[in-house]
Each structure stands twice: as structure tokens, then as C-alpha cells.
Amino acid sequence: MGVKKQRIFRTIGITLGSIILVIGLLAPLVWLLISSVADLKELLKIPLQWIPENISFERYSKILFSQGSESEFRKTMMNSFVVASAVTLICVSIGSLSAYAFSRLKFPGKDKILFVLLFSYMLPPVAIIIPIYQIFSRYNLLDTKIALILVYSAIITPFVIWIMRTYFDSIPRDLEDAAKIDGCTYLGILFRIMIPLSAPGIVATLLLAFLMSWEEFFMALIMTSSVASKT
Structure with missing residues (x-):
């Protein structure tokens, strides 16, 4: 395997590893945001539903106003x-x-x-x-x-x-x-x-x-x- 191919595979590996790391770090924050606007019944559904059907900002309204x-x-x-x-x-x-x-x-x-x-x-x-x-x-x-x-x-x-x-x-x-x-x-x-x-x-x-x-x-x-x- 040539040096050029090694660099390509190394770049691909670093990129994939970085993407997985970013997803792992951001997933809890995204879930917190989804939980804040989703209905409780949707949060308890199995399998997990990342995109809620009914989005509500009632919790934010209660806290702020x-x-x-x-x-x-x-x-x-x-x-x-x-x-x-x-x-x-x-x-x-x-x-x-x-x-x-x-x-x-x-x-x-x-x-x-x-x-x-x-x-x-x-x-x-x-x-x-x-x-x-x-x-x-x-x-x-x-x-x-x-x-x-x-x-x-x-x-x-x-x-x-x-x-x-x-x-x-x-x-x-x-x-x-x-x-x-x-x-x-x-x-x-x-x-x-x-x-x-x-x-x-x-x-x-x-x-x-x-x-x-x-x-x-x-x-x-x-x-x-x-x-x-x-x-």
C-alpha cells in the first residue's frame, strides 16, 4: 500500500471518528431540546421517537411568563x-x-x-x-x-x-x-x-x-x- 493510500485511509478514519465523537457529544443535548417541546406520551414511546409529532412550547411559557x-x-x-x-x-x-x-x-x-x-x-x-x-x-x-x-x-x-x-x-x-x-x-x-x-x-x-x-x-x-x- 502506497503512502498516498495510507494518508487517504488515515484521513477517512479520523473523519469518521470525529463524526462519531460529535454525534455522541451532541445527542444528549439534542434529546434535552426534544424533551422540552415533546409531549410526555411521545417521550415514553417504544421505539424511541426523535422527531415529536406535536411540538409544544408550554413548558417554556410557564418558566418565562x-x-x-x-x-x-x-x-x-x-x-x-x-x-x-x-x-x-x-x-x-x-x-x-x-x-x-x-x-x-x-x-x-x-x-x-x-x-x-x-x-x-x-x-x-x-x-x-x-x-x-x-x-x-x-x-x-x-x-x-x-x-x-x-x-x-x-x-x-x-x-x-x-x-x-x-x-x-x-x-x-x-x-x-x-x-x-x-x-x-x-x-x-x-x-x-x-x-x-x-x-x-x-x-x-x-x-x-x-x-x-x-x-x-x-x-x-x-x-x-x-x-x-x-x-
């Missing part, structure tokens, strides 16, 4: 968005400043502090939930969005610092040296050089911080009880 218990979904979704947005803003703001300090400044115990930050991020939530609950209970912050924002920010900020520090380390120091010669301060270097050059890393960190806050469940389950603050 109806009052009563169905409206709780909209409220909790809005709570999740508010909390995740606030946490993302706080974590990236504090994390960027801290990461720049850890990346460029020299001060005693820098490596030890980084290790402590990493260790605090690795702690399981169940190990710290009792003291956190007692602290927020003492200050009457239980069942509030502020409590979730503070807790999530404390948990996610160490992760943001590590990610941003790695990105800042990849930027050449020659650019900072040139800025220092022109009289630029550390904050000027951060906002005029480091942050613009780190825009891709900051965007990726923003998305990660938002998703981590959005999908957090354990803390919200323990610290909230009413629809006004549930996420």
Missing part, C-alpha cells in the same frame, strides 16, 4: 447572574493587582504566601462551612446575596491570582524596563502595559471565575433558604 411557583426559576436565575457577576468583578480586580505584585515585586515570604493561597483554594467547602456559617450568622448575613458574594470571592480569588500570575510571568520584562525609564510607576505599568497585553488571559479568567461562581451549589444550599437569595 407564568406567576406562582414557576416564577421562582426566573428569580433564582437572576440571583445567580447578579452573584456571579459581582464575584467575577471582585475576584478579577483583586486578583489582577495581587498577581502583578507576586509576579514582579520582591518581598519576604512571597513563595510561602502563594503556597498558602493554593492550599486555601484546595480546601473542600465541607471543611470550612461550619465556621463560615457561624460568622455570617453572628453578623445577620445568612440568607443574603452579600454572603454568597463574599464567600465565593474568598474561594475563587486564590485561583484567579495563580492564573493571572502565570500570564504576567509570560510578558517580557524589557517592556517594563522601558516604561520605567520613561518614568512610569508600577500602577502605570500595570494599567498601560500589563493589562492590555494580558487581555486574552483576563477574558479567560473572567469566564472561569463566572462559571465557577455560577455552578457553586454547596455554599448556596447551606447559606440560603428563601427565593430572594437562592441561586
Whole structure:
């Protein structure tokens, strides 16, 4: 078999494998979409019916427009968005400043502090939930969005610092040296050089911080009880 035929068979194999993988990944999502608009009787039919005969958007209408218990979904979704947005803003703001300090400044115990930050991020939530609950209970912050924002920010900020520090380390120091010669301060270097050059890393960190806050469940389950603050 010639080299050309081997390449053709390899291309065909990779293409077929990719198609099977994509189908396997998309099939559950397609079934979720079909289940949301199909009648219950059609979902229970054997053999499985992928294309429903009667398509109804009643479930979406109840979630988006109806009052009563169905409206709780909209409220909790809005709570999740508010909390995740606030946490993302706080974590990236504090994390960027801290990461720049850890990346460029020299001060005693820098490596030890980084290790402590990493260790605090690795702690399981169940190990710290009792003291956190007692602290927020003492200050009457239980069942509030502020409590979730503070807790999530404390948990996610160490992760943001590590990610941003790695990105800042990849930027050449020659650019900072040139800025220092022109009289630029550390904050000027951060906002005029480091942050613009780190825009891709900051965007990726923003998305990660938002998703981590959005999908957090354990803390919200323990610290909230009413629809006004549930996420």
C-alpha cells in the first residue's frame, strides 16, 4: 500500500471518528431540546421517537411568563447572574493587582504566601462551612446575596491570582524596563502595559471565575433558604 493510500485511509478514519465523537457529544443535548417541546406520551414511546409529532412550547411559557411557583426559576436565575457577576468583578480586580505584585515585586515570604493561597483554594467547602456559617450568622448575613458574594470571592480569588500570575510571568520584562525609564510607576505599568497585553488571559479568567461562581451549589444550599437569595 502506497503512502498516498495510507494518508487517504488515515484521513477517512479520523473523519469518521470525529463524526462519531460529535454525534455522541451532541445527542444528549439534542434529546434535552426534544424533551422540552415533546409531549410526555411521545417521550415514553417504544421505539424511541426523535422527531415529536406535536411540538409544544408550554413548558417554556410557564418558566418565562407564568406567576406562582414557576416564577421562582426566573428569580433564582437572576440571583445567580447578579452573584456571579459581582464575584467575577471582585475576584478579577483583586486578583489582577495581587498577581502583578507576586509576579514582579520582591518581598519576604512571597513563595510561602502563594503556597498558602493554593492550599486555601484546595480546601473542600465541607471543611470550612461550619465556621463560615457561624460568622455570617453572628453578623445577620445568612440568607443574603452579600454572603454568597463574599464567600465565593474568598474561594475563587486564590485561583484567579495563580492564573493571572502565570500570564504576567509570560510578558517580557524589557517592556517594563522601558516604561520605567520613561518614568512610569508600577500602577502605570500595570494599567498601560500589563493589562492590555494580558487581555486574552483576563477574558479567560473572567469566564472561569463566572462559571465557577455560577455552578457553586454547596455554599448556596447551606447559606440560603428563601427565593430572594437562592441561586
